Amino acid sequence: MNELSASSRITYRAVMVRPGVARRIRGLSDRTLAWLFITPTIVLLLAINIFPLLWTIYLSFTNYRANRANVPTIWLGADWYQSILTDPDIWAAMQVTAHFVIWTVVIETVIGFGLAFLIDKKFRGHGMWTTIILLPMMLSPAVVGNFWTFLYQPQIGLFNYVVAFFTGRDASSFQMLGDVRLSPWAIVIVDAWMWTPYVMLICLAGLRSIPDYIYEAAEVDRASKWRQFWSITLPMALPFIMLAVLFRGIENFKMFDMVNLLTGGGPGSTTEVASITLKRAAFESWRTGYSSAFAIILFVTVFGLANIYVKALNKVKSR
Amino acid sequence: MKPTFKTLVVACGAVVSAFGLGAGTTPAQAQGKTITLCWAAWDPANALVELSKDFTAKTGVGMKFEFVPWTNYADRFLNELNSHGSLCDLIIGDSQWIGGAAENGQYVKLNDFFTKEGISMDDYMPATVVGYSEWPKNTPNYWALPAMGDAVGWTYRKDWFARPDVQKDFKAKYGRDLAVPKTLDELRDIAQFFQGREIDGKKVYGASIYTERGSEGITMGVSNYLYDYGFKYDDPKKPYAMDGFVNSPGAVKALEAYKDLYKCCTPPGASNSYMSEGLDAFKSGQVALQMNFFAFFPGLHKDPNVGGDKIGFFVNPAGPAAQATQLGGQGISVVSYSKNQPEALQYIKWFSGGDVQKKWWALGGYSCAKSVLNDPSFPNSAPFAKEFLQSMGMVVDFWAEPSYAQLLQAEQKRVHDYVVADKGTAQEALDGLVKDWKAIFKEEGKKF
Numbered sequence: 001m002n003e004l005s006a007s008s009r010i011t012y013r014a015v016m017v018r019p020g021v022a023r024r025i026r027g028l029s030d031r032t033l034a035w036l037f038i039t040p041t042i043v044l045l046l047a048i049n050i051f052p053l054l055w056t057i058y059l060s061f062t063n064y065r066a067n068r069a070n071v072p073t074i075w076l077g078a079d080w081y082q083s084i085l086t087d088p089d090i091w092a093a094m095q096v097t098a099h100f101v102i103w104t105v106v107i108e109t110v111i112g113f114g115l116a117f118l119i120d121k122k123f124r125g126h127g128m129w130t131t132i133i134l135l136p137m138m139l140s141p142a143v144v145g146n147f148w149t150f151l152y153q154p155q156i157g158l159f160n161y162v163v164a165f166f167t168g169r170d171a172s173s174f175q176m177l178g179d180v181r182l183s184p185w186a187i188v189i190v191d192a193w194m195w196t197p198y199v200m201l202i203c204l205a206g207l208r209s210i211p212d213y214i215y216e217a218a219e220v221d222r223a224s225k226w227r228q229f230w231s232i233t234l235p236m237a238l239p240f241i242m243l244a245v246l247f248r249g250i251e252n253f254k255m256f257d258m259v260n261l262l263t264g265g266g267p268g269s270t271t272e273v274a275s276i277t278l279k280r281a282a283f284e285s286w287r288t289g290y291s292s293a294f295a296i297i298l299f300v301t302v303f304g305l306a307n308i309y310v311k312a313l314n315k316v317k318s319r
Numbered sequence: 320m321k322p323t324f325k326t327l328v329v330a331c332g333a334v335v336s337a338f339g340l341g342a343g344t345t346p347a348q349a350q351g352k353t354i355t356l357c358w359a360a361w362d363p364a365n366a367l368v369e370l371s372k373d374f375t376a377k378t379g380v381g382m383k384f385e386f387v388p389w390t391n392y393a394d395r396f397l398n399e400l401n402s403h404g405s406l407c408d409l410i411i412g413d414s415q416w417i418g419g420a421a422e423n424g425q426y427v428k429l430n431d432f433f434t435k436e437g438i439s440m441d442d443y444m445p446a447t448v449v450g451y452s453e454w455p456k457n458t459p460n461y462w463a464l465p466a467m468g469d470a471v472g473w474t475y476r477k478d479w480f481a482r483p484d485v486q487k488d489f490k491a492k493y494g495r496d497l498a499v500p501k502t503l504d505e506l507r508d509i510a511q512f513f514q515g516r517e518i519d520g521k522k523v524y525g526a527s528i529y530t531e532r533g534s535e536g537i538t539m540g541v542s543n544y545l546y547d548y549g550f551k552y553d554d555p556k557k558p559y560a561m562d563g564f565v566n567s568p569g570a571v572k573a574l575e576a577y578k579d580l581y582k583c584c585t586p587p588g589a590s591n592s593y594m595s596e597g598l599d600a601f602k603s604g605q606v607a608l609q610m611n612f613f614a615f616f617p618g619l620h621k622d623p624n625v626g627g628d629k630i631g632f633f634v635n636p637a638g639p640a641a642q643a644t645q646l647g648g649q650g651i652s653v654v655s656y657s658k659n660q661p662e663a664l665q666y667i668k669w670f671s672g673g674d675v676q677k678k679w680w681a682l683g684g685y686s687c688a689k690s691v692l693n694d695p696s697f698p699n700s701a702p703f704a705k706e707f708l709q710s711m712g713m714v715v716d717f718w719a720e721p722s723y724a725q726l727l728q729a730e731q732k733r734v735h736d737y738v739v740a741d742k743g744t745a746q747e748a749l750d751g752l753v754k755d756w757k758a759i760f761k762e763e764g765k766k767f
Contacts, residue, residue, distance in 0.1 A: 066402075152588075175587055179590075
């Protein structure tokens with residue numbers, strides 16, 4: 001007896017054992033079958049995403065504290081929202097976050113696109129250079145935070161020595177992480193170092209998607225390289241650049257690990273980004289209701305900004 | 320066949336037993352019970368592992384340890400307690416946790432157990448009982464057994480102080496001999512004297528002090544100045560009334576003095592420095608003075624580069640109003656979510672024993688038992704023993720309220736903003752702190 005006939009026999013036997021089930025499955029519509037497949041995913045999504053979100057929204061209107069579960073929960077209405085939105089410390093944290101997000105996105109986009117443009121030229125060894133450039137983004141943010149702390153060390157840190165070499169200043173005469181003027185830039189530099197390759201990769205994909213015949217047509221029309229860049233390269237790579245900006249913007253808005261390791265929010269509160277403030281409220285002070293309200297405000301902010309941005313991105317793509 | 324086989328198995332078992340082949344099995348394994356003790360990852364924890372081997376040998380209860388670095392210690396274990404986790408059967412929790420842990424039912428109340436087992440709190444140093452065991456403070460409600468006495472002290476480079484050229488320069492500059500500082504002003508002079516000085520061809524710095532922002536560092540450091548200048552957490556006659564006590568003129572001067580010490584006399588890049596950074600700075604020969612907890616002093620004394628005759632120890636010097644120091648250390652508690660409470664209590668009973676406490680000190684832990692500390696030989700038992708004893712007699716602790724973490728965060732922010740980030744004045748920082756603390760206590764429903 002060959003294999004085919006053996007499997008047929010098994011199927012036959014199954015049908016014989018439970019004919020009702022088989023008939024029912026055979027009779028399912030495509031729609032029902034689709035629901036059957038996606039239901040587990042939807043249930044999982046509801047359990048780990050939607051329910052916690054709804055629960056957080058509920059908690060944000062209460063005095064609940066996770067460390068005092070035996071204290072009666074009182075409904076506070078929008079008190080937390082009002083207190084957060086009128087708290088100067090929160091606005092200071094938002095300003096720090098905005099500074100961090102704007103500068104990292106600008107620097108990463110400019111340098112990332114520049115690198116992609118160069119790598120796209122396919123020079124000798126470009127594959128090796130691409131790999132080398134990509135190395136920082138393959139590291140864990142915890143590792144990056146720790147070793148940049150050493151690089152920034154004023155007495156033994158390589159960064160200070162490099163700056164001293166080029167500027168002639170004493171290496172230990174300035175401290176990147178302990179100075180209020182320099183520390184916001186110190187975290188921007190580390191993030192740019194780590195994530196510029198990511199932006200480069202997306203931009204490279206954009207540049208490689210531009211068909212060669214367009215450039216050939218431009219050459220025939222005697223368009224200069226400068227003109228080709230502004231009229232072909234940039235407009236056609238723009239949706240990719242915008243996508244990279246969106247990804248980095250969202251990521252950096254919720255940046256926590258690297259900044260926490262580098263400065264812990266200091267000196268003072270100079271680099272206390274919103275997520276550090278949120279973590280302190282939620283898991284050090286255990287003000288669960290308050291931190292839930294803050295988390296919702298941050299969520300709405302990111303969600304709103306991202307939506308506006310995606311609409312702009314779609315407009316650019318449809319051009 | 321069957322009886323013959325059975326006889327063979329029994330005989331084999333007898334032979335194995337007779338030759339002691341099962342001797343490697345510990346009583347713990349025999350009994351099958353193991354308890355987990357949670358603490359910070361540092362030198363005394365290693366001493367406790369060594370000490371606890373005696374407990375296992377005596378009782379047959381195995382010990383597991385969960386040690387977390389200081390920077391994550393509070394986060395990790397408060398999360399564990401707040402989520403009603405049963406990872407830890409025993410916890411050596413920070414002194415400030417006691418209020419929250421007691422009020423939230425996270426620690427087992429030990430009064431009945433102490434009475435039943437004849438453990439008396441009179442047998443322990445009063446400061447450690449108040450600091451590590453009682454909640455509410457100064458009431459006979461015990462939630463922990465004082466386990467690890469600790470306070471902030473100072474180390475100095477004895478070998479540098481002893482150099483004739485250094486002594487000569489110091490006398491020429493300050494008109495007095497270079498010696499262990501008795502006041503905070505003297506300490507500042509010494510730190511300034513060493514700042515930027517060349518010793519053996521290497522540039523050295525004055526002092527390593529606590530400036531850490533993220534957890535509790537700068538608060539644990541600045542407190543040693545605040546207390547000495549007359550700072551009080553609240554009105555002794557009216558609890559939680561803080562105006563004029565937290566932001567008193569003395570407290571303002573203390574904050575200014577701490578900032579002055581940070582600006583004039585610390586190594587470059589010391590803007591986020593706590594225990595391990597202080598140890599690094601001292602061990603690498605960068606600084607003449609180091610502020611740190613006594614718990615590290617046994618290790619420092621053994622250090623091949625800066626230990627032995629090269630290191631000296633002194634208590635926090637006096638200020639214009641008082642001489643006090645920040646309490647460190649912890650008590651050992653039984654976690655109320657533990658499934659092994661009888662064994663955990665058994666450990667506490669064993670740990671309270673006089674001989675165990677003596678061995679604890681000998682191994683590098685700081686006993687809080689009077690039987691150890693009041694022993695006439697104690698002050699000479701280690702180069703830092705006398706200073707430790709003196710410090711434990713003048714300790715003050717931070718708030719131990721259930722809301723301590725919020726109170727701590729507020730001070731961390733206000734003090735770091737002023738001392739390190741140059742934001743505002745000392746008066747503004749302390750006025751802001753009073754405002755923050757009032758808001759926290761108001762939210763807690765306190766009347767003041």
